[in-house]
Amino acid sequence: MNDCVFCRIVAGEAPATKVYEDDTLCAFLDIRPIARGHMLVIPKVHAAELEDLDADTGSYIFRAGHRLALAIRRSTLAADGANLVLNDGKAAFQTVPHIHLHVIPRKHGDKMRFAAGFMLRRPYDPQSTASAIQDGIAALEREEELNNHKRPGTDEGAQE
Numbered sequence: 001m002n003d004c005v006f007c008r009i010v011a012g013e014a015p016a017t018k019v020y021e022d023d024t025l026c027a028f029l030d031i032r033p034i035a036r037g038h039m040l041v042i043p044k045v046h047a048a049e050l051e052d053l054d055a056d057t058g059s060y061i062f063r064a065g066h067r068l069a070l071a072i073r074r075s076t077l078a079a080d081g082a083n084l085v086l087n088d089g090k091a092a093f094q095t096v097p098h099i100h101l102h103v104i105p106r107k108h109g110d111k112m113r114f115a116a117g118f119m120l121r122r123p124y125d126p127q128s129t130a131s132a133i134q135d136g137i138a139a140l141e142r143e144e145e146l147n148n149h150k151r152p153g154t155d156e157g158a159q160e
Helices: 005-010 055-074 111-120 126-150
Strands: 018-021 025-029 039-043 081-085 101-106
Touching (some): 018 055, 055 101, 055 126
Antiparallel strands (some): 039 101
């Protein structure tokens, strides 16, 4: 294994507050968050830059980022939006040489707080933050399940 901190997180050899994980990716809280709920979504297979990442995995990472952004809207973090940011290479300010997508919660009128977050980068209570995001993921899943049952052609729609 290389000396990549994100690879060590995936392997369970470095600490992280994980909010989601599957066979392809891992999402965890940034240790120097710009805002409460700031997460990183990484592929489990090491890829230093976009050039090293296959397109299917890249698409999957962005789909996961999209889903996590929706989850933080439904969580007690009550985000009004999110920034999804991927810095590709040192020239683009990538600081860890392992592809990672930042999912940063935003609220209306947070411009000053957001700017201060860049300077301060203070951790929030990681356990309660992760729990709030996981509750948002569960709320999103319940919402999707309810919407799937209401569509024509589903079991509920066929019983009319």
